[in-house]
Amino acid sequence: MYATLTEVKKALASGTTLVDVLETYFSEIEKRKNLNAFLEVFHDSAREQARIVDQKIKEGKAGRLAGAVIAIKDNICYKNHKVSASSKILEGFESLYTATALQRLIDEDAIIIGRTNCDEFAMGSSNENSAFGAVRNALNEAKVPGGSSGGSAVAVAGKMCNMALGSDTGGSVRQPASFSGIFGLKPTYGRISRYGVIAYASSFDQIGVFANDMHDTALLTEIMAGKDQMDSTSSSKEVGSYTLSPVSGGKKIAYIKEAFETEGIHPKLKARLENTMKQLRDLGHSVEAVSFPYLEYMVPTYYVLTTAEASSNLSRFDGVHYGYRSPNAVGVEETYKASRSEGFGMEVKRRIMTGTFVLSHGYYDAYYTKGQQVRRILQNKTKEIFEQADFILTPTTPSSAFDVASVKDPIQMYLQDIFTVHANLTGNPAISIPFGTDEENLPFGLQLMAKPFAEKEMLDFAAYLGEQNLV
Ligand code: GLN
Secondary structure (H helix, E strand, C coil): CCCCHHHHHHHHHCCCCHHHHHHHHHHHHHHCHHHCCEEEECHHHHHHHHHHHHHHHHCCCCCCCCCCEEEEECCECCCCCECCCCCHHHCCCECCCCCHHHHHHHHCCCEEEEEECCCHHHCCCCCCCCCCCCCCCCCCCCECCCCCCHHHHHHHHCCCCCEEEEEECCCCCHHHHHHHCCEEEECCCCCECCCCECCCCCCCCEEEEEECCHHHHHHHHHHHECCCCCCCCCCCCCCCCCCCCCCCCCCEEEEEHHHHHCCCCCHHHHHHHHHHHHHHHHCCCEEEEECCCCHHHHHHHHHHHHHHHHHHHHHHCCCCCCCCCCCCCCCHHHHHHHHHHHHCCHHHHHHHHHHHHHCCCCCHHHHHHHHHHHHHHHHHHHHHHHHHCCEEEEECCCCCCCECCCCCCHHHHHHHHCCCHHHHHHCCCEEEEEEEECCCCCEEEEEEEECCCCHHHHHHHHHHHHHCCCC
């Protein structure tokens, strides 16, 4: 089994071929089929890629990702391959083009091994909202893997590939990474092109990275980052190298006082955080409490704005343009109605209806406009904190992975996102780092948030935490 690119490269250097490595991953996927992490394994195209990359390695012409075997969330387009956003409504649909970020990986000789299960249209925190069944945690099958990019997290944690892509609109990369004991990074909004990612909430969505080590996390992020003519919200700011380098000098770390006082934080997680903060101080960093009195507005603001955007983005799935069409409907209106009623799952319908309501005449100002105003306040306050601090430290989630089918109330489920939605509301980059375990041996995650476009500093500091045994 190969957990990282470094391990694959070692095997390649001692004579193993990439075709062999790929077969090892295929058999791992087969062995752990019950986890339901993959919706489809791209056996043929991945073998074909592996043969080509093996040849390139022989000729000394291989790219920087030769040896990377990558799984993609089922909402990222890959030409001539199916994509469904784990929804029945996209039944039979095949991508007509490849997402820019994915193309950049392929251009560096990454192999794309398959598409992973996720919550339908990336809406969820437990991966129980897929039209193709729930995904199970690779570390404990009675537990959820987190969501919405659960399949990608499980694929990496279960060593069915060495890296994976997810999308993070409110924590969908960081939370499952935390539940799976691996690294998960969400870049600054605009750092990575969204072209070819099925939109959920366009002003929040970003592609994110799952990996088993910091080196792979940095490399994958760097290669995908940068301006794309096809996405006008992508930033033209120069990317530079994300190759990890040592941290020099004392850093200023802020922790949000109210986050620590949040009810329901696992006591072991809290104790571990306090210990890490003490050790950071001992190493010469400053660790200061800051007040962020808006914590309770975070989740409601997120859900008002993202459902509004979703109701608009998902209007294109109408039974006419592509995907599922109800076989019984007669006429245009009935086709729309029946196709959408039959094609979308429960949670997606709930969000479309909520979003339509907050955008409706008469309620627009009370909800949508208000939500935008609160978002601005959150952004200003966060900016103010980052004038004094290099990083904000919080848990990724209040606790470890919960039992499958144990959270029934959608509001309880939404509260899972309390620490992760912050970075999406403000656009900052954030990473989840494995952070010890609870009494059942289930992992916790530590979240590090940085200034916009400070991915390099954030990656270096995350690696430093590992080197110093602070996580
Ligand atoms: N759990 C959050 C939600 O349900 C986050 C989803 C995401 O980041 N895609 O919306």
